[in-house]
Amino acid sequence: MSVAENLHIIQEKINASCLKAGRKASEVEVIAVTKYVNSQRAKEAVSAGIRHIGENRPEGLIEKYEALKEDGVSFHFIGTLQSRKVKMVLPYADYIHSLDRLSLAKEIEKRAEQSVKCFVQVNVSGEATKHGLSMAETVPFIESLQTFSKIQVVGLMTMAPQTDDESLLRSVFRKLKELQCDVEAKGWAHAPCHELSMGMSGDYTIAVEEGATFVRIGTALVGKEG
Numbered sequence: 001m002s003v004a005e006n007l008h009i010i011q012e013k014i015n016a017s018c019l020k021a022g023r024k025a026s027e028v029e030v031i032a033v034t035k036y037v038n039s040q041r042a043k044e045a046v047s048a049g050i051r052h053i054g055e056n057r058p059e060g061l062i063e064k065y066e067a068l069k070e071d072g073v074s075f076h077f078i079g080t081l082q083s084r085k086v087k088m089v090l091p092y093a094d095y096i097h098s099l100d101r102l103s104l105a106k107e108i109e110k111r112a113e114q115s116v117k118c119f120v121q122v123n124v125s126g127e128a129t130k131h132g133l134s135m136a137e138t139v140p141f142i143e144s145l146q147t148f149s150k151i152q153v154v155g156l157m158t159m160a161p162q163t164d165d166e167s168l169l170r171s172v173f174r175k176l177k178e179l180q181c182d183v184e185a186k187g188w189a190h191a192p193c194h195e196l197s198m199g200m201s202g203d204y205t206i207a208v209e210e211g212a213t214f215v216r217i218g219t220a221l222v223g224k225e226g
């Protein structure tokens with residue numbers, strides 16, 4: 001199927017989830033995760049109306065940026081970020097979704113020329129294999145970023161467990177939403193924290209019902225090569 005057809009289906013499902021949850025569909029942005037596909041396929045996503053591109057490796061981010069940069073398209077770095085790759089990623093990333101440690105914040109602070117929009121990654125499910133701060137660590141961590149002039153915490157991000165258990169997924173997303181509200185309520189200038197980056201191909205409808213403002217969709221939107 002074409003990317004445009006996939007996007008149409010996804011948008012309909014997002015609309016239905018928003019209706020169910022009493023939300024406005026305009027509150028939800030789709031990030032096309034293009035890590036599995038070439039620049040040509042990624043271009044189809046932009047032609048179909050996508051305004052956000054997500055990549056999880058620095059090389060992929062740069063390749064897609066060079067091929068797709070145009071007014072109104074934002075680039076999101078969604079993968080684990082090694083401190084030594086920060087310098088390479090910063091010129092291309094409008095958003096970093098994987099801020100999960102102080103050493104990484106320090107490197108961003110040192111290398112950035114202007115304020116960087118960051119999501120703090122939270123390991124809500126507590127799985128040992130997942131990156132991210134624990135729920136308990138998140139608020140103190142964000143508080144500790146107050147003195148960092150280059151870091152703006154725009155929201156929280158999580159990766160849900162790989163499961164079909166809808167109630168488990170829902171509880172993970174709901175917990176992240178509660179935590180986001182806690183941070184937002186602090187009123188910290190460096191951490192407006194209005195956004196929630198959660199939901200992928202298999203679980204985005206639940207994430208939207210629970211408050212996602214950015215869903216990160218790869219397979220269901222652009223497919224997977226090979």
Ligand SMILES: *Cc1c(COP(=O)(O)O)cnc(C)c1O
Binds near residue numbers: 033201216217
């Ligand atoms: C690959 C990836 C996605 C998209 O995964 P799909 O299941 O293909 O939609 C979303 N978020 C992150 C962090 C990823 O690495």
